[in-house]
Amino acid sequence: MAVYKRGYEPYEGELTPEWSRFLVIARQAYRRVFESRLLVSYLVLCLICPVACALIIYLPHNEGALQMVSVGDLITIEPGFFLKYMHLQGWLGFILTAFIGPGLISADLANNALPLYFSRPFTRTEYVAGKMSVLAILLSFITWIPGLLLFAFQSYLAGPKWFWDNLHVAYALFVGFWVWIILLSLLALAMSAWVKWKLAAGILILAIFFVVAGIGSVLNEVLDTRMGSLINVVQVIDTIWSSMLGLASRSGISPANAWMSLAAACALCLHLLSRKVRAYEVERS
Amino acid sequence: MSGGRIVFEDVSKFYGDVLGVNRVNLSIPPGITALVGPNGSGKTTLMNLITGLVRPTRGRISVLGISPDDPERLFKVVGYCTQFDSFPRGKTGYEFLYSSLRLHGKSHAEARELTMTALELTGMTDAAGRRVAAYSKGMRQRIKLAHAICHQPSVLVLDEPLNGLDPMARAEAIALFRSLAAEGLHVIISSHILHEVDCISDQVVLLNSGYVVAEGQIQAVRSEMNQEHPLQIMVRCSRPGALASRVFTLDHVVEVRMHADGRGLLASTRNPDLFYQALNQAVLEGLIDIESVAPADDDVHSVYQYLIGNEGEAL
Amino acid sequence: MKTSLPWKLWARQVMAILRIELAKNFKRKRAIPVYVLAFLPFLLWQTHSLVHIRGWRTCSGSEDLMVYAGVFQVFVLRLAIFFSAVAIFMNLFRGKIVEKTLHYYFLAPVRREVLVVGKYLSGVAMMVIVFGAGTALSYLTAVNHLKLTASRAVVPAAMADLPVYVGVTALACLGYGAVFLVTGLLFRNPIVPAVAILSWESIIVFLPAVLKKFSVIFYLESLCPVKVPFHGPGLLFTITAEPTPAYLSVPGLILLTLALLALAALRIRKMEISYGTE
Numbered sequence: 001m002a003v004y005k006r007g008y009e010p011y012e013g014e015l016t017p018e019w020s021r022f023l024v025i026a027r028q029a030y031r032r033v034f035e036s037r038l039l040v041s042y043l044v045l046c047l048i049c050p051v052a053c054a055l056i057i058y059l060p061h062n063e064g065a066l067q068m069v070s071v072g073d074l075i076t077i078e079p080g081f082f083l084k085y086m087h088l089q090g091w092l093g094f095i096l097t098a099f100i101g102p103g104l105i106s107a108d109l110a111n112n113a114l115p116l117y118f119s120r121p122f123t124r125t126e127y128v129a130g131k132m133s134v135l136a137i138l139l140s141f142i143t144w145i146p147g148l149l150l151f152a153f154q155s156y157l158a159g160p161k162w163f164w165d166n167l168h169v170a171y172a173l174f175v176g177f178w179v180w181i182i183l184l185s186l187l188a189l190a191m192s193a194w195v196k197w198k199l200a201a202g203i204l205i206l207a208i209f210f211v212v213a214g215i216g217s218v219l220n221e222v223l224d225t226r227m228g229s230l231i232n233v234v235q236v237i238d239t240i241w242s243s244m245l246g247l248a249s250r251s252g253i254s255p256a257n258a259w260m261s262l263a264a265a266c267a268l269c270l271h272l273l274s275r276k277v278r279a280y281e282v283e284r285s
Numbered sequence: 286m287s288g289g290r291i292v293f294e295d296v297s298k299f300y301g302d303v304l305g306v307n308r309v310n311l312s313i314p315p316g317i318t319a320l321v322g323p324n325g326s327g328k329t330t331l332m333n334l335i336t337g338l339v340r341p342t343r344g345r346i347s348v349l350g351i352s353p354d355d356p357e358r359l360f361k362v363v364g365y366c367t368q369f370d371s372f373p374r375g376k377t378g379y380e381f382l383y384s385s386l387r388l389h390g391k392s393h394a395e396a397r398e399l400t401m402t403a404l405e406l407t408g409m410t411d412a413a414g415r416r417v418a419a420y421s422k423g424m425r426q427r428i429k430l431a432h433a434i435c436h437q438p439s440v441l442v443l444d445e446p447l448n449g450l451d452p453m454a455r456a457e458a459i460a461l462f463r464s465l466a467a468e469g470l471h472v473i474i475s476s477h478i479l480h481e482v483d484c485i486s487d488q489v490v491l492l493n494s495g496y497v498v499a500e501g502q503i504q505a506v507r508s509e510m511n512q513e514h515p516l517q518i519m520v521r522c523s524r525p526g527a528l529a530s531r532v533f534t535l536d537h538v539v540e541v542r543m544h545a546d547g548r549g550l551l552a553s554t555r556n557p558d559l560f561y562q563a564l565n566q567a568v569l570e571g572l573i574d575i576e577s578v579a580p581a582d583d584d585v586h587s588v589y590q591y592l593i594g595n596e597g598e599a600l
Numbered sequence: 601m602k603t604s605l606p607w608k609l610w611a612r613q614v615m616a617i618l619r620i621e622l623a624k625n626f627k628r629k630r631a632i633p634v635y636v637l638a639f640l641p642f643l644l645w646q647t648h649s650l651v652h653i654r655g656w657r658t659c660s661g662s663e664d665l666m667v668y669a670g671v672f673q674v675f676v677l678r679l680a681i682f683f684s685a686v687a688i689f690m691n692l693f694r695g696k697i698v699e700k701t702l703h704y705y706f707l708a709p710v711r712r713e714v715l716v717v718g719k720y721l722s723g724v725a726m727m728v729i730v731f732g733a734g735t736a737l738s739y740l741t742a743v744n745h746l747k748l749t750a751s752r753a754v755v756p757a758a759m760a761d762l763p764v765y766v767g768v769t770a771l772a773c774l775g776y777g778a779v780f781l782v783t784g785l786l787f788r789n790p791i792v793p794a795v796a797i798l799s800w801e802s803i804i805v806f807l808p809a810v811l812k813k814f815s816v817i818f819y820l821e822s823l824c825p826v827k828v829p830f831h832g833p834g835l836l837f838t839i840t841a842e843p844t845p846a847y848l849s850v851p852g853l854i855l856l857t858l859a860l861l862a863l864a865a866l867r868i869r870k871m872e873i874s875y876g877t878e
Contacts, residue, residue, distance in 0.1 A: 098791070110698075197698050199690065200630070202791040207633075207683050210798070214679040215640060218671050222644040224657065300874065338703055338873040360709035367707075369875065371700035375628070387616045388708040390609065432704075 021122065025130030026137060033100060033138070042099070043142065046092045050146035053085055054153055061157040077154050079245035082169050085147060086241050090180055093139045094209065100138070101188025102201035104131045105277065110196045118279035128189065128273055135185040144177035172244035180237055183262060190269035193276035209233055226252035230261040237262075289349060290314055291335060291440065291471060296344030298330050304495040305330035309344070311490060311500060313473065317466045319482040320475040321589060322492030328475040329368060331492070332442050335473070336365045348440055349471075361389070364433035368444040370425060372417040378404065378428045379413040382435050389436050403435035406461060408454065422449035430458065440471040447476060459485050483585040493593045507583040508557070514591045515539050516557050516583060520564065521549040521576040528564075528573050535563055551581060610714050617710070617718025618725065625688065625726040634687065634727075637680035638734030641671055645738050649745040661749030665758055668742045669826035672735070672765060677772050677820055678801060681731055685776035686794050688727060690784035692719045693868070700875045713865040720781055720861060727773035735769045736762065761825040768823045775816040775853050778860035785867045816856075819849040 016024075033039055056075050059065045075081060108114055117127055151170045155163035191204040212231050219228030229235040235251035236258045242248060243255035251258075291313040298305035306327035320328040333339040334346055337353030351358045372381060382403055386396035404410045407427040412420065417428060426449045433441060443462075447455050462485055466472045476482050482489065489506070491499040499506045507516065515537075521544075522528060529541045529550055537556035544550060554560040557580070567573050581587075625631060645668075651657050696702035705715055743758045779797065783790045804815045812818040821827075822843035844852070 098795075102791075195630075197695065199694065199698070199789065199791055200687070203683065203686050203690075203794065206791075206795065206798070211637065211679045211683050214675045218641065218644060218675045221667050221671060222641075222648050223651065333873065336707065338706060340870070340872060356706065357709050357711050360707055365707050367703055369700050369703060373624075373701050373704060374699065375624070384620045385704065385708065387619065388613065388705075388710060390612055390616070390709070 022126040022130035026133045029134040046142040049088050053150050057154045079169055079247055083245050089143050093143055097184045097188045098205045102192050103198045105189055105192040106196050106198045106201050115279045124277050131189055132185045136181050139181045144174050147173035176241045176244050186266050186269035190272040193273055229253045292347045294345045296341045299342045306495045309497050315469050315471050316487035317472045317485050319486035319489045321482055321489050326492040327495040328492055329444055332444050335442055362439045364438035365442045366429045366433035366446050377414055377416050378409055381417055382431055399435050403431040407431040423451055426450055443474045445475055479586040489585055491592055498592045503585055504583055506588055511555050515553040515555045517551055517553050517581040519551050519581045520578050523574040525550040531567055613710050613714050614718040618722050621722030634684045637684055638730045641738040642734055645741040661746045661751035664742055670828045673821055673824055673828050681772045682776055685780045688723045689777050689780035690790050692723055694784035703873045712868045716865045716868055724773055724777050728770045731769050732766050735765050739765050764825045768820055771853050772820050774857050778857040782860045782864045785864050819853050822849050
């Protein structure tokens with residue numbers, strides 16, 4: 001029997017490219033996400049609305065359907081229709097974020113896993129990008145991807161003129177949803193990093209949307225102003241989406257102010273992330 | 286009569302489909318009792334059952350006649366140093382002990398005095414004003430120990446209490462356990478460090494895969510195993526060859542190995558008493574001069590190896 | 601021989617738990633958002649008053665009491681107290697399980713029922729002190745501001761509503777506290793029930809009168825001195841129900857609280873420490 005010399009031998013095989021290494025985090029996270037039947041069911045539920053929208057788009061172009069329904073009952077496919085779609089899918093995306101987002105960083109912090117990540121050739125930026133990609137990819141599948149498919153479907157049915165007249169809708173669907181996705185992901189990650197407890201992070205995400213919106217309304221009511229709407233995430237995003245679609249928003253704030261408010265919120269989240277996502281923690285004695 | 290003992294009557298604990306411990310029957314007297322077994326053998330489950338942190342699926346437990354379902358009475362007499370390395374946030378070592386004692390119903394002065402005593406016993410007086418979160422592993426272990434003993438219990442349950450302690454602190458902790466046991470306390474210790482268990486315990490409970498495989502004083506356990514695992518006795522003497530040929534004539538001696546230096550032998554016997562008689566006889570006859578005689582495998586380590594084998598890797 | 605229950609000992613133990621928990625509840629950083637939510641209306645009413653005093657904007661005061669009622673019912677009751685109760689009461693047990701420190705309480709010679717009562721009272725005490733003070737201060741500021749406006753005649757009548765507002769605040773803390781204490785004990789992930797309760801409490805305005813009675817907010821709003829009409833796109837779908845009189849809604853809420861506490865006590869009696877599964 002041969003006796004083999006055992007010793008440490010470094011791996012000399014091929015490495016994955018550095019730029020795509022952050023996706024390892026997403027792959028791991030998806031394995032857990034798709035283990036939950038509740039979340040898978042919810043993801044399916046999120047696709048019901050795009051399917052319904054596709055039917056609504058199809059009806060005016062179907063002769064049989066037109067004979068059954070009077071033309072006046074049909075919904076006109078114009079930017080307002082897509083704004084409603086964006087609002088609905090945006091809310092569904094928010095709920096999805098509230099489910100998945102809280103555990104993304106808090107679990108690593110609670111289990112002291114960050115030193116393990118950062119003791120590898122893996123930067124803090126890559127870590128945050130990896131965690132963001134978990135939400136960004138999932139949210140894309142329920143927001144702008146079906147949105148653009150709906151736009152393409154309508155363009156196909158309505159003809160090139162409709163397409164060229166409403167090209168800004170496609171831009172709004174793509175950019176508007178990406179703005180929403182980035183905001184949701186940053187907020188979720190910042191809250192998840194700020195509190196080590198996943199449940200507290202979940203409550204915080206809900207509170208950011210409901211309580212801060214409430215504070216905005218109280219500001220508006222008590223001080224007789226519209227500035228409170230600047231901290232109401234829903235009104236801010238409604239202003240931005242409406243301006244992209246060429247529609248007037250009911251929020252009472254200008255698109256420029258809405259963009260500034262959004263930028264401030266993102267900057268705050270990034271600041272929180274840069275403070276909390278570190279390989280070490282100092283405990284004061 | 287279970288008044289002065291910790292009694293398990295046919296106790297089983299299942300975590301869903303996973304077995305914690307099964308059909309445990311024990312009666313633990315005062316003194317130091319060591320729970321020994323590999324990881325996942327059920328040591329912590331047994332301790333959690335004693336302290337009511339988990340409930341038995343079947344069977345009955347009584348701690349000095351008190352049911353673990355009655356925390357109001359139980360924890361007046363029981364102190365538990367758990368394996369969980371977590372502490373209430375923001376508390377200093379002093380505050381941690383003091384607030385616990387207030388919860389026991391002690392007055393401010395009494396709680397203060399008991400806190401100081403426990404801190405002193407565990408060598409934590411100097412660090413008492415610092416936050417527990419900033420303690421080293423050894424200090425956290427010691428403050429947990431202080432927490433377990435601060436209300437002066439009669440039963441002390443210690444889950445791996447020597448983990449993370451440096452050799453000095455280890456020796457001090459062992460001395461503390463011994464002195465508490467000498468005062469008549471039940472000290473129940475789980476440990477992987479077998480030579481320390483051997484040094485300190487009056488009796489052992491060996492666990493494997495949720496079953497009690499042996500219990501009692503280690504020598505008694507060992508002697509019960511003599512048929513299956515003959516006791517090895519090391520004899521350092523003059524003329525070991527003569528002794529070897531003498532003991533080979535005995536039925537109960539199954540093996541003799543000569544030492545390489547020619548100044549001793551290792552004999553395996555199924556009846557140590559008869560072997561020692563034969564040895565005395567050889568000395569009286571002037572056959573040999575004995576330098577030393579010592580059993581080589583009647584310690585916890587050997588018992589562990591024989592009963593549990595390599596399933597559990599203990600130190 | 602019949603032995604009497606050791607009420608004195610339990611009271612002492614409840615006091616000890618209160619001492620430990622109250623200090624933690626008030627001092628910890630996570631309490632800061634609770635303070636902000638409780639005292640934000642006060643700060644805003646102060647600013648409202650200051651804006652008028654400085655002459656930056658004139659205020660007749662005619663709408664102020666209605667605005668206060670709206671802020672109180674929609675913001676303080678439905679959002680501020682609701683979310684603070686989620687944060688404080690879920691932390692009492694579920695938070696300790698996540699921190700792996702609940703066993704320190706279970707290792708004390710204290711009945712688990714006493715532990716539930718002590719912890720619940722500590723949460724209620726903190727919430728009532730903070731939100732009671734916040735409500736009283738904001739209301740006093742709003743009413744004092746009326747003295748400087750054309751609506752000064754309504755001030756004496758408005759002052760009579762102060763204890764009602766504080767009382768409703770205290771009842772909200774009791775009710776929501778008990779709801780989230782139980783939720784934290786029954787559910788491993790209490791976010792789902794919290795969202796469900798929030799949704800239920802929000803859509804109650806559209807539900808039939810029978811269903812409205814299964815919510816905390818319905819009783820609280822019944823007790824409020826000023827009724828706030830519902831505005832918004834869903835106005836057509838709202839269903840008005842006769843408000844429950846105070847002699848029914850106050851004991852009703854207290855009974856609901858006691859029932860929830862009993863449920864919590866039952867749950868905690870059987871609770872085992874198994875942090876590994878969290």
